[in-house]
Amino acid sequence: MPLHTTQYYQQKLELELAQIQQKIISCLQQSHDSDYLLLAKKLQADSVMKWPELMSGVFSEQLKDYRHRLEQLEASLSQIQIGLYGYCADCEAELSAELLELDPAQQRCNRCRKS
């Protein structure tokens, strides 16, 4: 994948990552659960790569969804760093621009997702 294309997706991924981080923090802060308030403080003090692990004890469906998305975004950003972004995790086919436009954190081609 050309470098400028990768940079384009990287920007999209980083933007969404920042948005998810904000959503997680405000979701935790809006709860009246002292464990969640404490967790919000811990997360803010730590690197985002540690967030999925720190959030492992979270049980709200909403927060689980955010956590899952966070993992997907981080996985894609690591793939960019090692130069393996944009390929299907199963068959290694190059993912189409249409697919990555819909979801820059997509890990599988249409064929492998269906099977």
Ligand SMILES: [Zn+2]
């Ligand atoms: Zn595939």
